[in-house]
Amino acid sequence: MTSTSLTTASDNTLTLRRWITVGLPATELFNLWLEPDTLPRIMSHFASVTPVNKSDAHWQIEGPLGKHYRWDTRIVEAQPGEVIAWRSLEDADIPNEGELRLRPAPGEWGTELALTLQFTPPGGALGKKVTTLFDLLPKEVASKALHRFKSLAETGEIPTLHGQPAGRHGGRQDKEK
Template structure:
């Protein structure tokens, strides 16, 4: 059975800047605590490395299923990945240099290898997603201060 978490945050930057930053998956380790690296593959997929339990790491591949500039990005893990996850992020321009970012994640914890790691990654998923979004906000708004 799949589980889901949804969170939103308002970022003090225009939708173009916010979308561009989010669509640069390689920058996710700058604001997502458990993500260690994201690498774009020649076929357009991405390879993710995250912290696992007791100092281990977990790796999986994902592909983007929807890419609407300044509006939406959706993805899912590839077949054969130890983590089964999907989700989407939408961007709503609020005017006056603000953008609402809405993230929905779905996942299922497999009973086989990787299930314990996924369970570790998704301990308190609502809280973790809220923290990651807050760090994204600080990351974007901090760039404006230092620009």
Template sequence: MPRSPNLTRADRIGYVVGGIALIVWALRRPSWSRALAASVGSWFLYQAYTGSNPMLKPLGIRVNREPAQPQLAETIVVEEAITISRPRAEVYAYFARPEHLPALADAEVDIARNVADQELAWRGLRGEKLAHFGSLSFRDAPGGRGTIVAAHLEYAPSGGSLGAALARVMGRSPQRLVADALRHARAILETGEAPSTSGQPSGLR
């Protein structure tokens, strides 16, 4: 089993159903074309067994089957980091405002942990349902170059791993949104001006 699976349980079930269907169809009336279909079906079954699709790896899709929040059965993991040329206390103070956290849209932010100048953690709620959870850690950059902000976000994808991959390709994935939020914060803190967002997708709080 690979260390970094990138298929959700729903994906794997779909791969099993699709793989078996292709193999059964191929065996009913053998031919070269159906032999190819059987090979594809076998490949689907292998991916379902390993829990990993190699075509998704370049997109950085990673599944956590045992998330820290038990309300979510499994999650897609997003990790981004950035260096901001400002003191750690100032960077922390900026993100301590809930509207500045890289939380996904349409979710109410509930601060779960707050360690001054070190860590912020939150949960994104839609009503009483947990939609995602995340954290930011802050540490001094080497050589007095400012502050390293590391973001960790986990969410339950509505379309499974394939839906997450499609969103990534279209530039509307949570990973893109988290990265944009960090770049926005760096621009504000370093220059006092927000970067242009014309033509870019929205979705962050």
């Protein structure tokens, strides 16, 4: 079962939620999420993530008109096989927090992962409108991150089309005239 939702709190915080089932035990997924190269790989569609140490990471995204937004996060809770939670540190361009909850899937089908991301766009209500207008924090960020994590966990790699020619053109030229 998969599901996505986007809600907005009265304080202009955007909340993204996504659920997915991965065919591996929770402890294995917990450990994989915390490996230093995992977040940079699964979040590369959205942000540049640089691990600083075991609990901290530096994030950067590109916004409209070439503006860069940066923040640092710290893991504030880690219960093996159950939950990983993090928050942005002071002076974040986009204050945020997130949580990954893990629980056994029904019928011994692996582990259900629930990812929740909360962002507070800069500039209050106007900032929220600009963020939504420019899709600065796309609704799909949580969904794509979990699908990329699932692929990494189950196959050891994240599928990509990067560097591959488009199938429509196939690199040939039409010589008919």
